[in-house]
Amino acid sequence: MTVLDALAPTAPWAGPMLYACLLFGLRYLVVAGFWFVMSRPVAGRGGGRAHAVTPGSRFDVRSAALHEAVRSAVAIGVFTLVYGVCAGWQLDRWMAVYLDDRHPLWWIPVSIVLALLLHDTLFYWLHRLMHTRALFRRVHLVHHRSIHPTSFAAYCFHPLEALLEGLAVLAVFCIVPMHLGAMLAFETIGLIYNCYGHCGREFYPVGWGSHPLGRWLNSSSNHAHHHLRGSGNYGLYFMVWDHLMGTAVEQNALQQDAPDTVPMELLPDSQMV
Numbered sequence: 001m002t003v004l005d006a007l008a009p010t011a012p013w014a015g016p017m018l019y020a021c022l023l024f025g026l027r028y029l030v031v032a033g034f035w036f037v038m039s040r041p042v043a044g045r046g047g048g049r050a051h052a053v054t055p056g057s058r059f060d061v062r063s064a065a066l067h068e069a070v071r072s073a074v075a076i077g078v079f080t081l082v083y084g085v086c087a088g089w090q091l092d093r094w095m096a097v098y099l100d101d102r103h104p105l106w107w108i109p110v111s112i113v114l115a116l117l118l119h120d121t122l123f124y125w126l127h128r129l130m131h132t133r134a135l136f137r138r139v140h141l142v143h144h145r146s147i148h149p150t151s152f153a154a155y156c157f158h159p160l161e162a163l164l165e166g167l168a169v170l171a172v173f174c175i176v177p178m179h180l181g182a183m184l185a186f187e188t189i190g191l192i193y194n195c196y197g198h199c200g201r202e203f204y205p206v207g208w209g210s211h212p213l214g215r216w217l218n219s220s221s222n223h224a225h226h227h228l229r230g231s232g233n234y235g236l237y238f239m240v241w242d243h244l245m246g247t248a249v250e251q252n253a254l255q256q257d258a259p260d261t262v263p264m265e266l267l268p269d270s271q272m273v
């Protein structure tokens with residue numbers, strides 16, 4: 001056997017890659033498009049409430065969304081590649097995804113909640129890693145170029161960050177036994193929450209961030225603050241790790257960020273009219 005034979009995929013990979021590409025791409029377009037229409041992240045327009053860091057009228061939301069969508073397409077390509085490698089080299093045998101009835105029905109919702117908690121944990125620490133001096137400018141800055149993100153920023157990552165994010169999700173599927181339907185539901189719920197977090201408007205009730213339940217959930221306002229200031233509120237779905245590690249920015253601090261405090265020179269040219 002030659003080296004090339006040893007490195008060659010042992011199972012069909014093109015079909016799974018095509019399926020993953022269509023699934024990731026179409027789901028992203030539908031979900032991000034939905035939140036984009038719902039929110040129109042420009043002051044004075046859209047559903048929900050403008051949060052404290054909504055940009056002013058100079059912000060060109062369409063070109064910002066287009067820029068984010070193009071970068072997101074690259075990330076979707078990386079996710080597709082990861083699934084292709086998994087299928088081709090049969091690494092998916094390490095995943096705990098099942099199609100039969102080996103676990104009771106109640107496990108399906110429980111497994112989705114566990115997957116969200118585990119993914120949030122992996123995301124939080126990966127995100128903290130991305131904010132280190134070594135990785136921020138080289139890698140994570142691609143995501144933070146969106147100082148006022150739109151829903152299309154959900155997958156707007158440097159390819160290396162996209163690879164690590166894709167592997168984090170695969171790690172969840174290796175650890176938490178999930179029915180295929182639960183796996184798809186978890187991915188879709190995750191993307192819906194991710195696009196909401198970047199949409200530029202707030203849909204939770206006023207005061208939700210200081211509610212005993214609401215303070216443990218991440219929100220669009222919290223993540224908008226992260227993009228504007230470049231620190232704090234590192235979680236994806238929850239604020240659990242942010243509260244535990246002292247990186248949460250409380251709501252009263254968010255309210256102090258008036259829209260006109262945004263340093264406009266920080267906006268990339270692509271987002272200016």
Ligand SMILES: [Zn+2]
Binds near residue numbers: 127130131226230
């Ligand atoms: Zn960040």
Ligand SMILES: [Zn+2]
Binds near residue numbers: 143149153198223227
């Ligand atoms: Zn973000």
